[in-house]
Amino acid sequence: MSGFNKVVNSYEEAMAGLEDGMTVIAGGFGLCGIPENLIKQIRTMGTKDLTIVSNNCGIDGFGLGILLVDRQIKKMISSYVGENALFEQQLLAGELEVELTPQGTLAEKMRAGGAGIPAFYTATGYGTPVGDGKEVREFNGRHYIMEESITGDFAIVKGWKADTYGNVVYRDTAQNFNPMAATAGKITVVEVEEIVEPGELNPSEIHTPGIYVNRVIKGTFEKRIEQRTVRQG
Amino acid sequence: MALSREQMAQRVARELQDGFYVNLGIGIPTLVANYVPAGIEVMLQSENGLLGMGPFPTEDEIDADMINAGKQTVTAATGASIFSSAESFAMIRGGHVDLTVLGAFEVDVNGNIASWMIPGKLIKGMGGAMDLVAGADNIIVTMTHASKHGESKLLTECSLPLTGRGCIKKVLTDLAYLEIEDGAFHLKERAPGVSVEEIIEKTEGKLIVPDNVPEMTFA
Numbered sequence: 001m002s003g004f005n006k007v008v009n010s011y012e013e014a015m016a017g018l019e020d021g022m023t024v025i026a027g028g029f030g031l032c033g034i035p036e037n038l039i040k041q042i043r044t045m046g047t048k049d050l051t052i053v054s055n056n057c058g059i060d061g062f063g064l065g066i067l068l069v070d071r072q073i074k075k076m077i078s079s080y081v082g083e084n085a086l087f088e089q090q091l092l093a094g095e096l097e098v099e100l101t102p103q104g105t106l107a108e109k110m111r112a113g114g115a116g117i118p119a120f121y122t123a124t125g126y127g128t129p130v131g132d133g134k135e136v137r138e139f140n141g142r143h144y145i146m147e148e149s150i151t152g153d154f155a156i157v158k159g160w161k162a163d164t165y166g167n168v169v170y171r172d173t174a175q176n177f178n179p180m181a182a183t184a185g186k187i188t189v190v191e192v193e194e195i196v197e198p199g200e201l202n203p204s205e206i207h208t209p210g211i212y213v214n215r216v217i218k219g220t221f222e223k224r225i226e227q228r229t230v231r232q233g
Numbered sequence: 234m235a236l237s238r239e240q241m242a243q244r245v246a247r248e249l250q251d252g253f254y255v256n257l258g259i260g261i262p263t264l265v266a267n268y269v270p271a272g273i274e275v276m277l278q279s280e281n282g283l284l285g286m287g288p289f290p291t292e293d294e295i296d297a298d299m300i301n302a303g304k305q306t307v308t309a310a311t312g313a314s315i316f317s318s319a320e321s322f323a324m325i326r327g328g329h330v331d332l333t334v335l336g337a338f339e340v341d342v343n344g345n346i347a348s349w350m351i352p353g354k355l356i357k358g359m360g361g362a363m364d365l366v367a368g369a370d371n372i373i374v375t376m377t378h379a380s381k382h383g384e385s386k387l388l389t390e391c392s393l394p395l396t397g398r399g400c401i402k403k404v405l406t407d408l409a410y411l412e413i414e415d416g417a418f419h420l421k422e423r424a425p426g427v428s429v430e431e432i433i434e435k436t437e438g439k440l441i442v443p444d445n446v447p448e449m450t451f452a
C-alpha cells in the first residue's frame with residue numbers, strides 16, 4: 001500500500017489481523033448489502049468467540065449464518081434473528097448469546113460509536129424489557145433511556161463502487177447499515193463490485209468518505225434474494 | 234360479520250391524507266397500500282432506508298439491492314429517496330412520519346402496546362417496532378379483537394412484555410374502530426353486522442360506548 005491507496009488483492013489480506021474474541025460490525029439488512037465474501041473469509045479463517053454486531057444473522061448456509069456452523073459466534077447484537085434454524089438451535093442450547101436491540105437504536109449505536117459519542121438518550125425501549133437496568137432521564141416531560149454506542153475491532157462493509165482511496169458509494173437499499181458500520185471499525189474493510197480511480201466518483205455523491213476506510217477489495221457477489229416478490233408485468 | 238383483512242386495510246386507508254408520509258408494518262398494514270384513496274398522494278417509508286416505495290417489481294425488474302423492510306423485492310416510486318438506516322430512524326424517531334400502521338398482540342387502556350415477545354416462545358426480535366411506536370405521534374394498530382380462544386386483546390393492562398408505553402391512540406380490530414383516551418377505549422365504529430354487545434363482551438379493558446355507534450360501510 002502507498003499513500004491513500006487502500007486496495008488489497010486477496011481476502012486473506014482484507015481480513016488480516018482478525019483474532020479470536022474480537023467484535024465485528026457488519027453492514028447489511030437481511031441478505032441485502034451484506035459483505036458476503038468477507039464473511040466467507042471469516043469462516044475460512046475459523047476465528048472463534050466473535051461478537052457480531054449486525055441487524056440480522058443471515059440464513060442457514062448464507063451470510064452470517066455460515067459462521068454458526070463451526071460455532072464461531074459467541075454473541076450476536078441484532079434487532080431481528082428469525083430466519084435461521086441453526087441460530088435457534090444454538091440459542092436454545094445456550095451456546096449463543098443474543099442481545100436484541102431495536103433497529104433504530106442499533107443504527108444509532110454504530111453511528112455514535114463512529115462519531116466519538118459514547119452514549120445517547122432515546123425514547124425507544126423505555127418501559128420495555130430493552131430499558132431494564134438502563135439509566136432513565138426525563139427531558140421536556142418525556143422519558144428516555146441511555147444507550148451506549150458500539151465500536152468494533154473490525155467493520156465489514158459491502159459497497160457498490162469505491163475508488164482506490166476508499167471513498168465508497170452504495171447502491172439502492174443495499175446501503176442500509178453499511179455507512180454506519182464503516183465509521184465504527186478500528187479496521188474497516190469494504191468489499192465492492194467495482195474499484196475506480198480517484199476522481200471518477202463525484203465528490204458530492206460519496207456516501208462514505210475514505211477517511212473511515214482502511215482496506216478495499218473487489219469481489220464478485222451472489223446477492224441472494226430472501227423474499228422474491230413480483231407483480232404481473 | 235368481522236372484517237376481512239382486506240376490509241381492515243380499506244378502513245385504515247381512509248385515515249390517509251394527501252401529502253402523508255406513511256410507514257406500513259408487515260401483514261395487514263402492508264395491504265393498506267392497495268387502497269390509497271383516488272386523488273391523493275402518499276409516500277411510503279420503509280425503515281431499511283427507502284422513502285417512496287413503489288409496487289413489487291416485474292420479473293424483469295427484480296433487483297437484489299432493492300428490498301423493503303419485510304425483505305421483499307420492491308421498486309422505488311417516482312421521487313423516491315434512499316438513505317442509511319440511521320437516517321431512516323432519524324425520520325421515524327424525530328417524528329417526521331405522519332402515520333404509522335402496525336400489528337400487535339395486545340393493546341391496553343393506557344396506550345401500551347405488546348407486539349414482539351411471547352415468553353416461552355422463541356424470541357426473534359423487535360426489528361424496528363420499538364423505534365416506530367416511540368417516534369410516531371399518529372399510530373394505528375391493526376389486530377383481531379380477540380384471540381382464537383376468545384380472549385380479548387384490548388386489555389386493562391398488557392400481559393406481555395411491552396413494545397412501547399403510552400404511545401397508542403387508535404386501534405382497528407376486525408370488529409371495531411376504537412380510540413384510546415383518558416384510560417379507556419372509546420368505541421367509534423363497528424364492523425357491519427357486529428353488535429355493540431359482542432364488542433363489549435370481547436373488550437376486557439374499560440370501554441366507553443356512545444349512544445350511537447355507526448357501522449362501517451364498504452363499497
